[in-house]
């Protein structure tokens with residue numbers, strides 16, 4: 001635990017206090033990743049900036065064209081949001097797979113993204129939702145497609161002190177599925193996960209986005225498979241062909257949780273099931 005923990009009450013106070021803080025500093029949101037890293041001796045900051053009280057990060061808001069989920073919104077709040085369930089069905093489907101109810105009361109969506117893990121369930125689902133991430137560093141703001149935030153395992157495009165403000169999800173009626181293969185049904189890091197969103201017209205897939213977790217250095221957008229699915233009939237044949245295609249798009253590794261070849265095979269199985277589960 002660092003010696004200094006500060007807690008600004010709003011964004012203005014945060015930007016004002018930054019120059020006076022030790023250079024080795026990090027943000028603290030729900031603490032479920034950073035405190036775990038600290039306990040494991042893998043965190044050496046001199047200062048944590050507790051952003052859990054920043055009102056600017058705390059809300060879920062709607063405009064005519066988009067849903068905005070503040071980076072400080074807890075996973076459990078998303079679970080309870082009617083708007084999030086309506087406009088982000090893949091994200092809503094991912095939440096029951098996210099750790100445990102008590103952890104979901106602490107963990108934030110912003111922390112899930114900033115941590116940069118290829119296994120992050122919220123992030124994988126949001127990539128399939130076509131989300132953008134809104135960032136701020138003092139007066140400077142920028143907006144990126146969420147998938148561009150990730151550069152490699154635990155590496156993001158965030159600049160020093162840059163803060164994730166919110167996630168912007170375009171409002172489009174669509175269906176969404178999230179399937180996660182872990183060591184047990186719930187409460188485990190995934191071996192592989194598939195998020196699928198799709199716009200359907202009768203039995204035809206007008207548009208589909210496939211994202212995968214834990215099978216590449218970053219949460220992966222399966223560009224080729226997603227493009228191939230557009231305009232196809234939703235059928236067992238389509239699902240089988242998409243499953244074969246997605247296996248060529250992933251680049252899993254063997255680690256303590258699983259083997260590369262098994263993960264690759266399971267990406268196909270999960271996508272086939274996800275397509276079968278579309279309604």
Ligand SMILES: Cc1cc2nc3c(=O)[nH]c(=O)nc-3n(C[C@H](O)[C@H](O)[C@H](O)COP(=O)(O)OP(=O)(O)OC[C@H]3O[C@@H](n4cnc5c(N)ncnc54)[C@H](O)[C@@H]3O)c2cc1C
Pocket residue numbers: 026027028029030031032033034035036051071072097098099100103106107108109110111112113114115119120121122158162163164165187188189
């Ligand atoms: C037992 C356990 C089970 C877990 N299970 C899952 C699971 O099933 N699925 C899953 O996806 N994750 C899981 N996690 C990981 C973790 O809970 C999530 O990644 C969580 O969303 C992190 O959010 P947080 O608010 O706790 O982040 P914190 O720990 O507070 O922060 C994580 C990192 O993000 C940075 N950060 C936080 N917020 C911002 C921001 N707004 N802008 C810029 N940087 C920021 C911090 O500086 C830090 O580097 C689990 C963790 C534990 C301990």
